[in-house]
Amino acid sequence: MRRLVVGNWKMNGMASDLGALGPVYEAAAPRGAAEVAICPPATLIAALAGAAAGRIWVGGQDCHAAAKGAHTGEISAPMLIDAGARRVILGHSERRRDRAEDDAAIGAKIAAAQAAGLGVILCVGETEAERDAGRTGDVVAAQFRAALAAAGPVDPARLDLAYEPVWAIGTGRVPAMADIAAVHALLAREIAGAFGAAGQGVRILYGGSVTGANAAEIFAVPGVGGALVGGASLKPEEFARIIRAA
Ligand code: PGA
Numbered sequence: 001m002r003r004l005v006v007g008n009w010k011m012n013g014m015a016s017d018l019g020a021l022g023p024v025y026e027a028a029a030p031r032g033a034a035e036v037a038i039c040p041p042a043t044l045i046a047a048l049a050g051a052a053a054g055r056i057w058v059g060g061q062d063c064h065a066a067a068k069g070a071h072t073g074e075i076s077a078p079m080l081i082d083a084g085a086r087r088v089i090l091g092h093s094e095r096r097r098d099r100a101e102d103d104a105a106i107g108a109k110i111a112a113a114q115a116a117g118l119g120v121i122l123c124v125g126e127t128e129a130e131r132d133a134g135r136t137g138d139v140v141a142a143q144f145r146a147a148l149a150a151a152g153p154v155d156p157a158r159l160d161l162a163y164e165p166v167w168a169i170g171t172g173r174v175p176a177m178a179d180i181a182a183v184h185a186l187l188a189r190e191i192a193g194a195f196g197a198a199g200q201g202v203r204i205l206y207g208g209s210v211t212g213a214n215a216a217e218i219f220a221v222p223g224v225g226g227a228l229v230g231g232a233s234l235k236p237e238e239f240a241r242i243i244r245a246a
Pocket residue numbers: 008164168169170171207208209210228229230231232
């Protein structure tokens with residue numbers, strides 16, 4: 001399966017940054033290279049989609065559950081498509097935390113995104129307290145199941161997962177490789193349980209302090225189908241190194 005490497009720019013990036021992505025396009029170009037997506041802030045989606053010209057995917061970082069309406073400040077899934085995005089990150093822990101997004105809300109967004117034609121990257125992950133309590137497996141399985149149940153019918157052909165331990169995001173801390181392997185194996189069982197053979201194409205990305213220096217080790221872990229990269233995706237040379245490692 002081709003790996004998927006996604007850059008999540010979060011609330012970073014200006015139009016003037018788009019000209020520096022040459023190394024990223026180059027790393028994504030060879031036949032058999034990993035699939036690459038960048039999810040910039042919404043202000044840059046159309047400009048990046050134009051500049052990338054199909055060399056990488058462009059994605060959103062969130063979408064609303066409704067297609068349109070009186071929701072000031074929100075962006076819908078059809079609007080992301082209209083701007084040139086083909087994927088969307090949903091359920092990121094920063095939105096679960098900052099916007100109190102729960103599994104039901106995330107499920108509704110999954111349904112809206114897929115109905116509009118977007119590929120979904122669904123994020124799950126445990127907090128440090130949950131990890132210390134030995135609850136990692138229960139937490140990520142429950143997040144996956146609850147989001148899917150709230151979404152209604154989900155097309156596994158338009159779904160990837162990202163395992164992102166909350167305590168590893170932006171901290172420089174990464175789980176032991178054996179722990180990443182165990183969670184990815186558990187999520188693979190969840191995917192098989194939900195979709196059967198149709199779920200075989202669902203990739204499970206790892207996210208949380210992925211860098212140019214640790215990417216190769218992480219991609220060597222069984223079950224890691226790609227990476228969701230925050231901070232390191234803001235540096236084109238380093239992001240390119242992660243793409244090459246994949
Ligand atoms: P990080 O963020 O790579 O900066 O740890 C990952 C993420 O939040 O997706």
